[in-house]
Amino acid sequence: MPTTIEVNKQSVETLLGSGKSKPFVIPEYQRPYAWTVEQVETLFEDLWEFTAISGGTERESSYFLGSVVSYENENGEQEIIDGQQRITSLFLLLRAIYTKLVATAISERTAEANNFIGKIEPTIWRTNKLTGTVDFKNILLNSRVVNNDGNEILRSILETGNADENAKDNYSKNYRYFQELFDKHSKENPLMVYQFIYALLNQAILLPIKADTQDTALTIFSTLNDRGLLLSDADIFKAKIYNQLEQDAKKAFIERWKELDEQATDANESIQQLFYYNMFYYRALDKDTKTTTPGVRKYYAANKFERLYKPELLDTLFVILNLWKVVNKGEELEGEDWSKNKKIRQTLDTLTSYPNEFWKYPVVIYYVCYRNEVNFEKRFALFLNKLLMELMTKYLMTPTINAVKPDILKLDSAIVVSIVPAFEFKVIDMPQLEPYIQNPNRNTVRMLLKTLAYEHQDDLLPAKWEIEHIFPQKWQTNYFTKESDSTIKEKIEHIGNKLPFEKKLNIVAGNGYFKKKKKEYATSKIGITNAMGTSDVMDWNVDSIMKRDIRVSDEVVKILNRWNNEYLNIPVDEDKAELPSEEDLARIEEFKKKGWI
Known part of the structure; x- marks a missing residue:
């Protein structure tokens, strides 16, 4: 009508x-x-x-x-x-x-x-x-x-x-x-x-x-x-759930909703967003891989709000929120050792620099499904690295949402079936990535720098850091006599000329040249930046950028290859004497045949 x-x-x-x-x-x-x-x-x-x-x-x-x-x-x-x-x-x-x-x-x-x-x-x-x-x-x-x-x-x-x-x-x-x-x-x-x-x-x-x-x-x-x-849609949902409860359950529901709202706000999330994440979890359970994302209210309103009235819904929202307490606020969850794992937290931090939100949905689903498994911490770490590897490689070469959207939705559905889900992403020949790493899309720079930085340190990067151009973006035109301005301008944006740098130190360093900024680099608590400050390098020019381009791209490709190969070759935990299951072994063989490992 x-x-x-x-x-x-x-x-x-x-x-x-x-x-x-x-x-x-x-x-x-x-x-x-x-x-x-x-x-x-x-x-x-x-x-x-x-x-x-x-x-x-x-x-x-x-x-x-x-x-x-x-x-x-x-x-x-x-x-x-x-x-x-x-x-x-x-x-x-x-x-x-x-x-x-x-x-x-x-x-x-x-x-x-x-x-x-x-x-x-x-x-x-x-x-x-x-x-x-x-x-x-x-x-x-x-x-x-x-x-x-x-x-x-x-x-x-x-x-x-x-x-x-x-x-x-x-x-x-x-x-x-x-x-x-x-x-x-x-x-x-x-x-x-x-x-x-x-x-x-x-x-x-x-x-x-x-x-x-x-x-x-x-x-x-x-x-x-x-x-x-x-x-918000969450306001509507609250009223819908409240109205269908028995009178003696309404007070407890409101108190729990208020607690969820307060905790979500403290974690820089919202109940509205939690419902959105949960929608992708429910879609995965239903094997829904359609690339069209439904509106949240329309999705939950289907079948007379059947999904909204699931008795476990609020519990699931609290579980999802726990994940974001770790990602957004760095909280350590009681009884969940993975939340203290520095490498997991580094990978999650790197994923937050992915240029869109599609990384979040498989992470939420994996956590909701398997957080109570005995070997969760180890498998979660490998899963996150594999996810980051797939997302990064695809976005480097095709910087659009559509490059990964269909594959992410397939992955969501695969996760609920297996703790070692199949990544049916297009296979990319790693050497093809090198030019994309050396001269990256601007939306991928922070992700690349985090990947590189975390290979050399255990601590998270400081909350406030900036992308530092080793050779300054503003330079004197007579500094180079053999290079055109257009060449210099292009090379300045290469990954070989960039470092993660604390905001306060970056302000002090300003737009000076390498010799002047080197002493500030040496005070940085970011490993790769500090190493630049304490190195024997005394000058920085276009040639230096090109050489570091190669070193950085080689190292990033090496990291991505390692993550990919480690995903299914999970080492045995001797204390728990856990061996790969028959399902794992069969999946390993399947993946080998397809060339995924």
Whole structure:
């Protein structure tokens, strides 16, 4: 069916009044009400200034408040996807005004006050169609934000008109401030009060965008919203899982979700990203090797969110997160020796410099599948080296995502079958790589330098390091008399002219020539850079770059060849007396026949 979107600008009175037949709902996956008193003040003062300038009822001008994106859910409610902050604030403002108007004794009320009391009531509460009697408990706005105490606070304020003087939540603070602002302006300019209420109800305009489905509404929201954090798929997933749980399980789920969120944030990840990684794990289990990557929400929504309701889902997300605690933060995991293995951590660090994220999915899947195996640490190290070797060689020669995407998806599916999965990547003759290593694509330089550096040291590179050009990028044109500027410019970007260098030392070294920078190299804690500083080399020129090009490319090819050959020839752990399984031996023979080892 075609997508249906209804757009029709409406006054505050008309839009909020539509809640009589279709109440407004702030759904579970929304974030809590977050407007500050500063934003509340801006809204009030802008509307007051608009009233003063427009002349109130005398002119039919309008003040645009923004859009509201919603859709009608299965309960006949207007589920707000975008605009909950604005709508909630308008309800609070109207309630503050209503409280002030009805506080005046009936005998002292003006005709205007009685008129606007009658106008405001059907924008906040359901009223009897025949008598006009207000049902103060039947509020037209209901917040269902998961695990949010503010839901009850908002309901109480709108029902009673009272807010706790000591409460620190945004609902209470903003409601009290609306009352203060209205009192202040009423005393300073009493003649304009009713003009202001009229302008708020009739001249303040909203643009409701009503979609036919939640997906359509979320798409519109993502397209329109550039003012802050967008709703993530994870927000939707949290609400979906929460709603299908038994009541006694909901509290435990929320506490666990909060813990996952906090730990993910601390590890520089997000729950949204964890769901994305898990999608590739589930796809591997289903042998899904399609190169088209589905949207996360669409993927989990299939079969009525069947995958989302798997009982082990949250456990798996925590497991995936543990991997990224090591990769992103260098944490050591209790009971997981691999996380202390310096060579594994070096390889993972090198993989983080791969130019796209396709390396992550097989690493996640391998870890989730085999982390509890006896020989995991050894096999994981060999698997990571093999993966890096395959990715690096392919990207050096064809620097695009498509160079490895199909092969990665095949590898994902192979991993869940065997702890020694087949890498069905195109075989590359290693000597062909040498020119690509010597004059590499700029996206591969950091990966190459890490590979080279970690061959000569056990420690990780410092967090802040830069690519150092041994011969500076800015040189005096008379420095070389026999070389053209174009030749020098090209050679400067070769791998033979580059080193990893601590950022602070690089700043000190500046754009000086080799003799001046050499003493800074000697203070570096990066092995290959320090070696350059303590070497007998006294000058650096184009010839030096070309010679080092050959040395570096030879060494990198040697490393890659070693990783490739070691992958299946796993040494026996004498303490555990583990021998290769029959499956391993058969796979070794298969790989030999195909020329992969």
